[in-house]
Amino acid sequence: MVSTLACLPQYPGLTAVHEDCPMSEVASGSPNSVAADAPIQFLRLPTVCARTGLSRSQVYRLEAEGRFPRRVKLALSTSAWVESEIQRWSAERIAASRGGE
Structure with a gap:
C-alpha cells in the first residue's frame, strides 16, 4: 500500500511504500526526490x-x-x-x- 506522507508538506510528491515504515520513502519526480532505496537522512x-x-x-x-x-x-x-x-x-x-x- 502506498500513502502520501502529510507530515512532510515541503515534499508533496513523497510517498511511503509501507505505512508502518516511514523510512521506506520514494519520490515521484519532485526536485527534492530521493532514490527508492535511499532513506531520507x-x-x-x-x-x-x-x-x-x-x-x-x-x-x-x-x-x-x-x-x-x-x-x-x-x-x-x-x-x-x-x-x-x-x-x-x-x-x-x-x-x-x-x-x-
Whole structure:
C-alpha cells in the first residue's frame, strides 16, 4: 500500500511504500526526490556545522535569508536538515566558488 506522507508538506510528491515504515520513502519526480532505496537522512545542527564549516549562527542567518536549506521539524523541540539538501547546497557552493566549472 502506498500513502502520501502529510507530515512532510515541503515534499508533496513523497510517498511511503509501507505505512508502518516511514523510512521506506520514494519520490515521484519532485526536485527534492530521493532514490527508492535511499532513506531520507536527517542531520542535526552539530553535524550540519561540521559538514559545511559554518557556525551555528551562520547556518541560521543563511537559512533566514533563504540562502541555505530549511530545517524540518521532527518533534516539538527537534529540528534537523535533510542530508541530500545539505550535500546539494555544498556542491553548489563549490561550483560557484570555481566559476561554475
